[in-house]
Amino acid sequence: MSYPGVPSTNQNPQPIPGRPPAPRPTTQPPAGAAAATPQSPHQQTAAPADASSQHLPVAADASTQHPHPGQSATQQLARQGNHHPAPQADQYSAQPPVLAGRGLVKYYGDVVGLAGVDVQVRAGEALAVMGPSGNGKTTLLHVLAGILSPDQGEVWLGNDRVDQLNDAARTVLRRRRLGFVFQDNQLLAELPADENVALPLMVDGVSRREAIKRARATLAQVRLASEAGRRPGELSGGQAQRVAIARALVGEPQAVFADEPTGALDAATGAQVIDLLVGAATHRGAAVVVVTHDDAVAARCHRVLRIVDGRVSDR
């Protein structure tokens, strides 16, 4: 079945010159990959008992560190008496990569979407994916999230090869272990906020009563407890996007994917929304991947990956 917030394909063909390199053949999970595969959607990937022994260099992917991500969210949540400090660099750098792509190549017919990308994201780390329009950012997000299959390369979530799963298994994986936030919040207009947030849990067999309880608790974490009964049409754009964030987080996902999550918001509201997303997701130990054109959004993530012509670039 389809899942709200999960598109199937990208419809915007533009040729990219050049051919991709052959992928590195490997069948092993990324070094230091999270050992524990959650048994339920509500069980987080555990950090290793001795996290320092799992320490790896940050992925060789032309990244930029930002020392104080999520600070505004922390301040806002502290004011609410609901303090969710975003992790500092030394905290997440000791975590294993929970999400990894190796040698990712994706074609759309003759058009090259990805030309050989390596990327890894640690538990509790937020990665911003930037780059010129039509150069492969959304394709990378969709391949990492199991929405698209790569033509070459590997996608790992913890110890699981996402790219080797069939369509049905990837659908279940997305529902149980991943969260999604898109520019268009993709909330169901006829349902109040709490039911929109509860929906993925109910689709997965959680009782309505329990799902609503968890949904309201998650809405409170994005400071929307008082709006739980309102329908999307009764919410501001920023509030609706916070409902979408709650929906993405309610299942305790291992990774959260956001494609231009602030693209429809003004700068101040966008900053608030991205801070809540990064702060709340990384506090839960999720890896976060945010596709954005906005430097201010990228500055609120821990690291920036630039994609140019379907490849990682330092330009």
Ligand SMILES: Nc1ncnc2c1ncn2[C@@H]1O[C@H](COP(=O)(O)OP(=O)(O)OP(=O)(O)O)[C@@H](O)[C@H]1O
């Ligand atoms: N479904 C599709 N069919 C054919 N070509 C596609 C499809 N989706 C993406 N492409 C092409 O793949 C390339 C990368 O597209 P992608 O959407 O990943 O870029 P992007 O960097 O996310 O762009 P933008 O910033 O404009 O969203 C582009 O040339 C695009 O036209």
